[in-house]
Amino acid sequence: MKNVSILFLLIIASFMNVSAQQTVIKVSTNETDLVLKTSPLGRIYQAYFGEKLLNESEIQALSHFIARPSSDGSVTPRGWEVYPASGNEDYFEPAFAIQHNDGNMTSYLYYKSHEVKNIDSNVKETIIRLADDKYPVEVTLHYMSFAKENIIKTWTEIKHNEKKPVNISKYASAMLYFESPAYYLNEYSGDWSKEAQLSTQELKFGKKMIDTKLGSRAAMHAYPFFQIGLGEEVKEDKGKVFVGTIGWTGNFRFTFEVDNVNNLRVISGINPYASTYELKPNEIFTTPEFIFTLSYNGVGKASRDLHAWARNYQLKDGKGDRLTLLNNWEATGPNFNEEILGEWMHEAKKLGVDMFLLDDGWFGNKYPRFDDKRALGDWEPTREKLPNGVQGLVKKAKEAGVKFGLWVEPEMVNPKSELFEKHPDWAIKLPNRETYYYRSQLVLDLSNPQVQDYSFGVVDKILSENPDLAYLKWDCNSPITNIYSPYLKEKQNHLYIDHVRGFYNVIKRVTDKYPHVEIMMCSGGGARCDYEGLKYFSEFWCSDNTDPVDRLYIQWNFSQFFPIKAMAAHVTSWNKAASIKFRTDVAMMCKFGFDISLKEMNADEQKFCTEAVANYNRLKRVILDGNFFRLVSPYDGNHTSVMHVGESKDKAVLFTYDINPLYKEKYYPIKLQGLDPMKKYRIREINLMPGATSRLAENDKVYSGDYLMKIGIDAFTATRLNSRVIELTAE
Numbered sequence: 001m002k003n004v005s006i007l008f009l010l011i012i013a014s015f016m017n018v019s020a021q022q023t024v025i026k027v028s029t030n031e032t033d034l035v036l037k038t039s040p041l042g043r044i045y046q047a048y049f050g051e052k053l054l055n056e057s058e059i060q061a062l063s064h065f066i067a068r069p070s071s072d073g074s075v076t077p078r079g080w081e082v083y084p085a086s087g088n089e090d091y092f093e094p095a096f097a098i099q100h101n102d103g104n105m106t107s108y109l110y111y112k113s114h115e116v117k118n119i120d121s122n123v124k125e126t127i128i129r130l131a132d133d134k135y136p137v138e139v140t141l142h143y144m145s146f147a148k149e150n151i152i153k154t155w156t157e158i159k160h161n162e163k164k165p166v167n168i169s170k171y172a173s174a175m176l177y178f179e180s181p182a183y184y185l186n187e188y189s190g191d192w193s194k195e196a197q198l199s200t201q202e203l204k205f206g207k208k209m210i211d212t213k214l215g216s217r218a219a220m221h222a223y224p225f226f227q228i229g230l231g232e233e234v235k236e237d238k239g240k241v242f243v244g245t246i247g248w249t250g251n252f253r254f255t256f257e258v259d260n261v262n263n264l265r266v267i268s269g270i271n272p273y274a275s276t277y278e279l280k281p282n283e284i285f286t287t288p289e290f291i292f293t294l295s296y297n298g299v300g301k302a303s304r305d306l307h308a309w310a311r312n313y314q315l316k317d318g319k320g321d322r323l324t325l326l327n328n329w330e331a332t333g334p335n336f337n338e339e340i341l342g343e344w345m346h347e348a349k350k351l352g353v354d355m356f357l358l359d360d361g362w363f364g365n366k367y368p369r370f371d372d373k374r375a376l377g378d379w380e381p382t383r384e385k386l387p388n389g390v391q392g393l394v395k396k397a398k399e400a401g402v403k404f405g406l407w408v409e410p411e412m413v414n415p416k417s418e419l420f421e422k423h424p425d426w427a428i429k430l431p432n433r434e435t436y437y438y439r440s441q442l443v444l445d446l447s448n449p450q451v452q453d454y455s456f457g458v459v460d461k462i463l464s465e466n467p468d469l470a471y472l473k474w475d476c477n478s479p480i481t482n483i484y485s486p487y488l489k490e491k492q493n494h495l496y497i498d499h500v501r502g503f504y505n506v507i508k509r510v511t512d513k514y515p516h517v518e519i520m521m522c523s524g525g526g527a528r529c530d531y532e533g534l535k536y537f538s539e540f541w542c543s544d545n546t547d548p549v550d551r552l553y554i555q556w557n558f559s560q561f562f563p564i565k566a567m568a569a570h571v572t573s574w575n576k577a578a579s580i581k582f583r584t585d586v587a588m589m590c591k592f593g594f595d596i597s598l599k600e601m602n603a604d605e606q607k608f609c610t611e612a613v614a615n616y617n618r619l620k621r622v623i624l625d626g627n628f629f630r631l632v633s634p635y636d637g638n639h640t641s642v643m644h645v646g647e648s649k650d651k652a653v654l655f656t657y658d659i660n661p662l663y664k665e666k667y668y669p670i671k672l673q674g675l676d677p678m679k680k681y682r683i684r685e686i687n688l689m690p691g692a693t694s695r696l697a698e699n700d701k702v703y704s705g706d707y708l709m710k711i712g713i714d715a716f717t718a719t720r721l722n723s724r725v726i727e728l729t730a731e
């Protein structure tokens, strides 16, 4: 008996010994620590994720969620394992699942080593190597932390050296754990012209999944981002919030699982649906990046952190300027000719925007593109519409004094096209079932390198023949239909993943060769909006729904995750009940453009728009690069307001909108944010209709930042669809 207890003590002591050598890895920003720690068994666990901890000794001693010896001397390996694999002791959803050559479906990943690379004074990359002890399988976890912006992005590499290929059926980018009395999920769902609609639900025991199976884009019915209020519902300016988004322009999946002890597990990655991936020996499977932040002061702070991070590190040309534009789609559709376009270019010049953007309908000769049922794939200008081709248009734009931009959709084909007649096997399409269509088109099979070359070649030809072309609107109007790749043959399970990788190959080649061209990511409205895509695209089109009232909600929601300069918004003729001023004021809070002919406006409206463009040009750096504050939510009542504050806090722009004021409603002053309390700001209402004078009580007066943030401005009105743009200048 005595011997048994001595043995027991020895076991505990030996574990304590091992435990003394446990490895602690800290992934930190200026505000947040993610602490990972190995257990005595050598596997790695999430020990802490939250507000920065002050005491190093306490960080080293963290043990709560780590597998450790229990009182009977046994070691329970259950805990918050960082990358749990299927077949091990955890009973919940794993991050990783593999079938080895011998048919075994389990994996235990042990910590091997780690290194921390200082990318620069603000950015660190932590690389952690794990390996199975029974099979030659390696998993490498990458964490890139951005100190000042309080953002972490993480991705995983999977590799093996078994004799034959293995199958991986789960390959998350990341898994994170939370312990909180309650979890409130903000998810964003929608459809064409109903993008990113917010809904909230409390997460209770069990799983909630958000995923898509659209193939060629991430979004439409569900969006690749979410927010979780930890302990209470997500609020703008207070409370702890976890915000995550996946950089993958294809099928994604977020799994939120509340377990038996009310802890939350969040798994993010590619949607493994129909995508068990066969990995060859020594081939590396790299997952997409999962980007996340924790805010301790509500979601407004998280948005500003994401915006700053995206501008500084992720978004194509994140620090650069953006071109204002006039687009013809809403007014002409595909019905135009060179002469009509010449008039549009002159209108663009008159408006004062930088560029004219020619939309869909300029190509196809055997099947000229007069509707959306033909010509995709035949990228030759239609002779009867454009006898002098794209070159003629670029020249015409130059003569009119504006830049020229062009719409393309190089990942698609219409069955009624010369391309399809020549290469029917380049389209994703089932050989043995009736074909069904989304918008009368098919998705080209970008898992096929030959098709990638073709797709790149289309854009390369246009850009090399037209070196002055300044901008592309790159559309993707169809999800993948009839899911079958003639190229992949018996490896259909690779299609969803290899197609997206093929798309990146194409767009990367384009942006590498033509880095100066601004490219809009468009997908039948706002169905492409993810942070991997935005490495190659300088902005995205939020929605074909340009009704300014609907847009206030859509823009409010996209701004939760994406910087203002990446969100394109145009003035159109949707909702004529709203004045041109209201429509303009709504578009002007984002990356600004027009998609309406001046002919649809009277002289005052034209003058107003010209002045609005001049105001925008003057305030562009504040609107596009400033800190963005959502002040009054459209979900909270009948009004909404946002503001942009320039980096030096010398300039700010406030936008206010009365959507649906009620009779005898009491208005509250709008309390501003982000100003310097000690500075004095002159208030000036701009964007007034010709002849109108401001009726804002504070107009042309000077107030301290302190006053404006504590007392505020009385800018809301009783007039339905009224709006104000207010410029603040420090004196």
Ligand code: DGJ
Pocket: 329, 359, 360, 372, 407, 475, 477, 522, 523, 524, 525, 526, 541, 543, 544
């Ligand atoms: C969908 C886009 O969202 C629209 O703006 C327009 O470019 C059409 N495609 C053209 O087909």
